[in-house]
Amino acid sequence: MAAARNEPNRTAIYATALTAFFAIAGIAVVDPILPIIGEEIGATTWQIELLFTAYIAVMAVGMIPAVLATGRFGYKKILAAGVTLVAVAATLAALSTTIGQLAALRGVWGLGNAMFFATAMVLLVSLADDREWVVGIFETCVGLGFAVGPLLGGLLGGISWRVPFLACGLLMIVALVLAVTLLKDPVDKPGPLHVGQVFALFRKPAFLALAVVTATYNFVFFVILGYSPVFLGLDVVPLGLVFTAWGLGLAAGILLLGHRLAHALGAVQTLGIAVGGVLVTTVLLALGLPTAGSIVVLVVAGVFMGVANAVLTDLSLALGDPDRRVTTGAFNLVRWGFAAPAPVIAGLLHPLGATVPYRVAAGVLAVGAVVFLLTAHRMAAPLGERVTWSRWNRAARAVENTPEEAASRL
DSSP: OHHHHTOTTHHHHHHHHHHHHHHHHHHHTTGGGHHHHHHHHTOOHHHHHHHHHHHHHHHHHHHHHHHHHHHHHOHHHHHHHHHHHHHHHHHHHTTOOSHHHHHHHHHHHHHHHHHHHHHHHHHHHHHOSOHHHHHHHHHHHHHHHHHHHHHHHHHHHTTOTHHHHHHHHHHHHHHHHHHHHHOOOOSSOOOOOOHHHHHHGGGSHHHHHHHHHHHHHHHHHHHHHHHHHHHHOOOHHHHHHHHHHHHHHHHHIIIIIIHHHHHHHOHHHHHHHHHHHHHHHHHHHHTTOOHHHHHHHHHHHHHHHHHHHHHHHHHHHHHSOSSHHHHHHHHHHHHHHHHTHHHHHHHHHGGGOTTHHHHHHHHHHHHHHHHHHHHHHHHHGGGTOOOTTGGGOHHHHHHTTSHHHHHHTO
């Protein structure tokens, strides 16, 4: 903690992290109110899932221009503009009367969050002397946001589904005040970026392998997050409490388990454990357990997801480009791009059977698990790590104890 106490930009760091909390809570606040929105507006399952897909799709597409814009306008202006968009979209969503209006505003909301997420982590890392401490602060806010968001959605949604949206708008106005008054750009201004720099990162085998695993994992993440409220069929307040428990499991995985396992076993092997755990829990959800059993599995899935989220951030930074903006743009394009279709696909599959979306999700993640087993050694080598099954892989065995492997440890 000594490094944390000596941080010269501590106020700006805490302000950025608190803004991240508000942004994440805004994602999760919609979860418990999805069924009641469908009932009151008269929308089908796949239509209400548009509230997730429109949001995530625009966020994925908006990441690249948001990253590029930092080279011209700086981090603070892009972040503040993003927070402003979210505040406006959330407030107007509370006044919407059709699912089309809500989906469009969620798209605007997603663009605002793209501008925020494209800058927040880069800004935090550039402002801090202790990267591990500041990443921990950010992840704490992410975990708490996923825990508090559903609670707000459930409790306020018991009054009306419009109230949680209004509350999000108010929270983001507070975040905007923090951003304008307390945030500051780092001394070293960001240089210009080109789109080609972002896509060139996918030529690195280790980063490409991580991107494939991340894509399948995030597809499943948002099937579980977006479709489970419909699958469970609970009232708005109980549903809010269920996803608060899921969010607490996610926070526990991020804050209590992820980095400890990574330090003990290596980040790559920890990712394998997390992906395996999410795969098993998705298969259990696909079995159509009683409601109580599904809730328990959902919370356990949250723990494994938290572990995955904790190490994915670190792995992307470690395997990516030295310019954090390039890594953030490329990684978030994959993360959100493959998450975007998941909720709507789950909604379209729902008429075929309540558990069919989970079965498809399990199949997608099984592909990711196979890719992980085949490529984990590529991710581990640049980090100086090994995976226990690398001796079964000829390519991995061929470079063990060579000068190239020794250099990779540096």
